[in-house]
Amino acid sequence: xxxxxxxxxxxxxxxxxxxxxxxxxxxxxxxxxxxxxxxxxxxxxxxxxxxxxxxxxxxxxxxxxxxxxxxxxxxxxxxxxxxxxxxxxxxxxxxxxxxxxxxxxxxxxxxxxxxxxxxxxxxxxxxxxxxxxxxxxxxxxxxxxxxxxxxxxxxxxxxxxxxxxxxxxxxxxxxxxxxxxxxxxxxxxxxxxxxxxxxxxxxxxxxxxxxxxxxxxxxxxxxxxxxxxxxxxxxxxxxxxxxxxxxxxxxxxxxxxxxxxxxxxxxxxxxxxxxxxxxxxxxxxxxxxxxxxxxxxxxxxxxxxxxxxxxxxxxxxxxxxxxxxxxxxxxxxxxxxxxxxxxxxxxxxxxxxxxxxxxxxxxxxxxxxxxxxxxxxxxxxxxxxxxxxxxxxxxxxxxxxxxxxxxxxxxxxxxxxxxxxxxx
Numbered sequence: 001x002x003x004x005x006x007x008x009x010x011x012x013x014x015x016x017x018x019x020x021x022x023x024x025x026x027x028x029x030x031x032x033x034x035x036x037x038x039x040x041x042x043x044x045x046x047x048x049x050x051x052x053x054x055x056x057x058x059x060x061x062x063x064x065x066x067x068x069x070x071x072x073x074x075x076x077x078x079x080x081x082x083x084x085x086x087x088x089x090x091x092x093x094x095x096x097x098x099x100x101x102x103x104x105x106x107x108x109x110x111x112x113x114x115x116x117x118x119x120x121x122x123x124x125x126x127x128x129x130x131x132x133x134x135x136x137x138x139x140x141x142x143x144x145x146x147x148x149x150x151x152x153x154x155x156x157x158x159x160x161x162x163x164x165x166x167x168x169x170x171x172x173x174x175x176x177x178x179x180x181x182x183x184x185x186x187x188x189x190x191x192x193x194x195x196x197x198x199x200x201x202x203x204x205x206x207x208x209x210x211x212x213x214x215x216x217x218x219x220x221x222x223x224x225x226x227x228x229x230x231x232x233x234x235x236x237x238x239x240x241x242x243x244x245x246x247x248x249x250x251x252x253x254x255x256x257x258x259x260x261x262x263x264x265x266x267x268x269x270x271x272x273x274x275x276x277x278x279x280x281x282x283x284x285x286x287x288x289x290x291x292x293x294x295x296x297x298x299x300x301x302x303x304x305x306x307x308x309x310x311x312x313x314x315x316x317x318x319x320x321x322x323x324x325x326x327x328x329x330x331x332x333x334x335x336x337x338x339x340x341x342x343x344x345x346x347x348x349x350x351x352x353x354x355x356x357x358x359x360x361x362x363x364x365x366x367x368x369x370x371x372x373x374x375x376x377x378x379x380x381x382x383x384x385x386x387x388x389x390x391x392x393x394x395x396x397x398x399x400x401x402x403x404x405x406x407x408x409x410x411x412x413x414x415x416x417x418x419x420x421x422x423x424x
Contacts, residue, residue: 001140003029004060006051007040007180008085008104009068017042018181020192020242021104022066023174025128031172032133040180047084048091055095062136063092064124066104067114074424075339075368075398076409081106082394086118099139102152103128109207109372111152113394123152126211127197129171165212168197168219173227176234190240190270191231195224195256199244201274204310204376205340205369205399208244218252225259232265239269246271246294247278257285268292276313278321283328293331293361296322301354302347305340310376315354322358334360338408339368341380343401348408352415363422367408368398 005026007019019040030036037058044050055063065088072079092100103124107114111125122145124131131150138145145151152158174193181189196219197212219227228239247253260267270293271286298318300306306314325332336351355363371381373393380399381387387397400408416422 001061001136002035002058003037003062003064003136004054004058005029005036005038005064005066006088007038007042007066007068008088009066009081010041010044010047010084011069011072011079011081017068018179018189018192019066019068020174020194021068021128022064023178024172025064025066025103025132026178027172027175028129028133029136032136034133034136038178038180041088042180047088051088051091052095055092060096060098062099062101062139063096064101064103064132065089065092065120067102067106068104070106070110070114070394071370071396073366073370073396075370075400078396078398080396082114082117089118089120101132101135103132105211108211110392110394111158112156113392115152115154117394121154123158124150125152125158126150127165127171130166165198165215165217168217169223171219173219173223176231176236179236189236190238191236192242193224193228193239194242195219196243196248196252200248201245201312202310202376204308204380205337205372206375207372210372210374212244216249221252221255221259224256225263225265228260228267229263229265232267237265237267239267241269241271244272245274245277247273247282250277250279250282254282254285257282257289257291260289261285266290270294272297273321273325274313275318275321276311278324280324283324283330287328287330291330293333294325295333295335296325296360297335299335299337300340300347301336301351302343305343305347305351308340308342309337318354319358322360326359331361332358333362333364334358336363336365337369338365338412339398339400339404341377341399341401343404345404345407345411348404348411356419361421363419365412365416365422365424367412367424368400371397371399 005022007022026036026038041047069081100120101122102120108125111123115123134148196216198216199208200214267290269290272295275298371378
């Protein structure tokens with residue numbers, strides 16, 4: 001079959017993202033014997049023209065659309081991002097009558113309501129590398145698709161929604177030839193790379209356990225290094241490990257760093273660290289293997305709020321991690337998440353003072369927490385009447401502790417005014 005895969009995302013939240021998940025699905029689809037073309041709409045001003053021209057040239061048998069974000073996750077200036085996807089689907093309908101299949105991280109958090117809202121034919125919830133080729137095979141044969149794990153059909157619940165998660169050694173890594181990057185700019189791009197999926201931390205607001213599970217699954221280290229080497233040969237030398245927690249498990253992180261050092265690839269990379277599980281040996285190996293920057297999502301400087309968010313570290317551990325990274329010259333980007341259950345004016349000021357004392361290279365502050373299904377925060381919000389029991393949360397809903405509304409925004413603006421390293 002001829003398969004057109006479209007990355008619908010045109011939002012650059014924090015950084016311009018490349019469609020990692022769709023790249024991996026494209027590789028799996030190609031490995032299953034299908035002809036695949038990947039179209040990334042990031043940076044394109046005229047989506048209608050771009051999509052229609054590809055459809056008319058390719059005449060696909062199936063169109064897959066990946067949805068990365070439902071909204072921009074900003075409470076004060078919320079942008080709902082599914083209406084542009086609706087327009088893309090309308091364009092596809094105008095130039096083709098083939099099945100339109102939705103997938104991606106954003107879709108997988110809200111499969112039934114998103115499919116209903118967008119009016120597509122089929123959805124793939126969770127990891128598409130297995131389900132999507134199975135779906136294509138069934139469509140090609142005219143077989144029954146309703147029993148495929150992860151399939152979402154209009155008016156029906158997801159089939160076994162994301163329960164059966166395969167070992168990562170059975171799933172492909174991205175192909176450097178599929179990145180929508182112009183020739184000659186490879187060294188200016190941070191290539192997303194995922195070595196692990198799943199997170200066992202169960203933070204109260206996080207959607208990752210529902211998306212990827214709570215068991216950490218790992219690509220074999222040798223496969224990761226080989227995949228990065230292929231990218232280096234293609235002209236890329238900067239990588240962003242998008243694993244939820246690069247330093248968990250610790251022994252895997254060290255083994256990966258050792259393998260990168262031994263390979264001598266001369267790359268630079270950044271990653272996301274969990275503050276509570278970091279030691280000097282790992283940081284030394286990170287630097288030697290090319291690490292230049294980390295995201296340190298400590299979220300709060302209040303011990304009470306950390307417990308409310310179900311964090312497994314203390315402020316002392318955050319400080320220790322920050323100082324260790326600074327000692328080794330690794331750039332640190334910190335995150336504060338303000339407004340959690342139990343947050344007060346006193347705890348906000350405590351967090352701001354704590355963050356200031358870390359002397360970070362960059363600090364991102366978020367006020368209000370996006371409420372996602374199947375999270376502890378959603379349960380709290382329903383119990384407090386912040387959201388109704390019937391709310392599917394597709395339309396963005398945020399949690400902000402009572403009494404902080406106007407004060408928090410004004411306080412943050414004033415605090416940031418003479419701190420140029422801060423942003424919202």
